[in-house]
Amino acid sequence: MTVRARFCPSPTGAPHVGLIRTALFNWAFARHNGGTLVFRIEDTDASRDSEESYQALLDALDWLGIDWDEGPDVGGAYGPYRQSERGEIYADIAGRLLEAGELYEAFSTTEEVAERRRAAGQDPQLGYDNADRDLTEERKAELRAQGRSPVLRLRMPDRDLTWHDLVRGEITFQAGSVPDPVVVRGNGDPLYTLTNPVDDALMRITHVLRGEDLLPSTPRQIALYEALCRIGVIEEVPAFGHLPYVMGEGNKKLSKRDPQSNVFHHRERGFIPEGLLNYLALLGWSIADDRDVFTVPELVGAFEIGQVSANPARFDVKKAESINGTHVRALDTEDFTRRVVPYLIAAGVLPEEPSHEQLATLRAIAPMVQERVAVLSEAAPLVDFLFVDEQDFAPEEAAVAKALKPDVGPALDAAVSALESLDRWDAESIENALKGVLVEELGWKPRKAFTPIRVAVTGRTVSPPLFESMEILGRERALRRVNKARERTVAADA
RNA sequence: GCUCCCAUCGUCCAGCGGCCUAGGACUCCGCCCUUUCAAGGCGGCGACGCGGGUUCGAAUCCCGUUGGGAGCACCA
Numbered sequence: 001m002t003v004r005a006r007f008c009p010s011p012t013g014a015p016h017v018g019l020i021r022t023a024l025f026n027w028a029f030a031r032h033n034g035g036t037l038v039f040r041i042e043d044t045d046a047s048r049d050s051e052e053s054y055q056a057l058l059d060a061l062d063w064l065g066i067d068w069d070e071g072p073d074v075g076g077a078y079g080p081y082r083q084s085e086r087g088e089i090y091a092d093i094a095g096r097l098l099e100a101g102e103l104y105e106a107f108s109t110t111e112e113v114a115e116r117r118r119a120a121g122q123d124p125q126l127g128y129d130n131a132d133r134d135l136t137e138e139r140k141a142e143l144r145a146q147g148r149s150p151v152l153r154l155r156m157p158d159r160d161l162t163w164h165d166l167v168r169g170e171i172t173f174q175a176g177s178v179p180d181p182v183v184v185r186g187n188g189d190p191l192y193t194l195t196n197p198v199d200d201a202l203m204r205i206t207h208v209l210r211g212e213d214l215l216p217s218t219p220r221q222i223a224l225y226e227a228l229c230r231i232g233v234i235e236e237v238p239a240f241g242h243l244p245y246v247m248g249e250g251n252k253k254l255s256k257r258d259p260q261s262n263v264f265h266h267r268e269r270g271f272i273p274e275g276l277l278n279y280l281a282l283l284g285w286s287i288a289d290d291r292d293v294f295t296v297p298e299l300v301g302a303f304e305i306g307q308v309s310a311n312p313a314r315f316d317v318k319k320a321e322s323i324n325g326t327h328v329r330a331l332d333t334e335d336f337t338r339r340v341v342p343y344l345i346a347a348g349v350l351p352e353e354p355s356h357e358q359l360a361t362l363r364a365i366a367p368m369v370q371e372r373v374a375v376l377s378e379a380a381p382l383v384d385f386l387f388v389d390e391q392d393f394a395p396e397e398a399a400v401a402k403a404l405k406p407d408v409g410p411a412l413d414a415a416v417s418a419l420e421s422l423d424r425w426d427a428e429s430i431e432n433a434l435k436g437v438l439v440e441e442l443g444w445k446p447r448k449a450f451t452p453i454r455v456a457v458t459g460r461t462v463s464p465p466l467f468e469s470m471e472i473l474g475r476e477r478a479l480r481r482v483n484k485a486r487e488r489t490v491a492a493d494a
Numbered sequence: 495g496c497u498c499c500c501a502u503c504g505u506c507c508a509g510c511g512g513c514c515u516a517g518g519a520c521u522c523c524g525c526c527c528u529u530u531c532a533a534g535g536c537g538g539c540g541a542c543g544c545g546g547g548u549u550c551g552a553a554u555c556c557c558g559u560u561g562g563g564a565g566c567a568c569c570a
Binding site for chain 2: 008009010044047048109110126168183187196212216242252288289313315316319320323329368446447448451454455458463464466
């Protein structure tokens with residue numbers, strides 16, 4: 001059997017990491033099995049869906065490299081792939097199901113159902129009571145005459161519903177525990193309860209991998225598939241696999257309102273697709289017992305749905321960053337440099353159109369930055385000292401207070417004269433000169449000796465390696481900064 | 495309330511009857527390397543919720559219990 005998996009989001013809000021994780025697992029599953037991935041848009045709720053969300057979804061998926069074989073943008077043999085364009089199909093299927101007695105017209109309002117429950121001494125939360133199942137034609141005519149338009153409900157079978165879940169094993173819902181669901185509104189609009197299984201059936205989906213939140217709706221979906229089988233629309237019910245929740249802080253689902261849930265939030269912080277994808281794959285799955293960093297091809301090669309954990313997974317930013325950092329370090333320097341530029345522009349470190357000279361400077365410092373960041377946005381404070389206009393260069397106050405106390409004056413003096421007499425300005429010469437005068441002659445501990453110079457030159461106590469930084473900064477600017485720092489210590493002294 | 499799901503270190507994952515005095519990763523804490531910060535190396539802290547079974551043998555299977563979570567719309 002050829003695998004046909006699908007990803008069918010409804011375009012509401014920003015792309016949630018849980019949603020993208022679901023997309024990723026479906027994608028990996030399809031690719032691993034040499035199958036087809038169908039992308040379908042479930043936009044049957046005009047009040048919540050938006051074109052903006054749809055575009056954001058495409059953006060997120062494209063950024064992560066998750067592609068599909070059939071979908072609204074690429075077409076396919078089972079289109080259209082937007083539910084808002086499939087109205088006739090749903091009307092036709094609903095009509096056939098109604099005719100076959102699988103669906104029935106129900107006139108009870110929500111209030112009437114609740115009232116009946118209460119009158120019977122039951123909890124209204126039990127939901128619909130299947131009261132309209134066997135209305136006579138006369139009764140229906142009466143109700144219609146009252147101006148009521150019936151909804152269409154699915155007649156649930158009177159037996160336990162069981163399926164073998166791909167990630168959880170056998171799951172059974174007791175007979176009678178799921179009330180007959182509405183599948184078509186009173187005004188004729190089809191609901192998710194109808195459109196989702198109908199489309200999966202018509203699109204010949206073989207494997208439904210979706211979030212655990214949809215698990216309680218599976219019995220009624222299976223019942224609908226069975227009805228579709230009976231009227232000859234499909235041959236068999238697809239397999240289901242319910243993916244674990246993605247949790248946030250505490251013991252609750254990662255909220256849509258939590259910024260952490262937004263894929264773009266992580267992109268803006270400088271996650272690279274390789275890193276975020278790797279981490280997302282770890283939410284409920286693992287490639288091996290002794291390794292958790294892997295490439296996309298490795299993921300595709302190893303992904304087994306039966307290996308997915310049923311446990312809820314917590315989104316751990318720290319671990320995500322660590323994984324991302326490993327992928328960042330694995331980039332070749334040229335690639336890293338190219339990718340970090342937008343983040344430096346966003347941080348105001350580089351102008352919109354960096355000059356060749358600026359890019360050359362960036363390339364020079366890049367290898368040392370690359371191994372110091374977990375996310376790309378962290379590069380900005382590491383390199384800004386190279387790109388500020390000299391008159392605007394101002395060391396961090398906290399760093400100055402800590403490292404440029406008056407007692408370092410003699411060391412700065414010695415450093416200046418040693419540096420001024422250098423005829424070659426490269427990291428090695430700078431290191432030798434500085435070590436010679438500060439460590440050997442003045443006898444200072446390296447840590448104590450170099451921190452003031454670091455702060456003087458880079459403006460921070462944390463920076464890329466000092467001597468290389470000075471080399472790249474250039475003799476003139478480096479010396480000016482050390483001199484300026486020296487002036488400040490004198491001023492502070494006085 | 496009803497239905498369903500879940501249950502191993504703080505977190506995620508490994509374990510699918512003996513290889514487990516339970517392994518890896520993140521975090522945290524030491525040490526090494528070192529001009530800072532990282533990276534890297536070494537080491538440490540740290541878990542099978544509880545109770546019954548089944549079995550020669552259970553983290554692994556079954557039942558119960560406790561604890562978490564989700565769903566219960568003319569939303570998806």
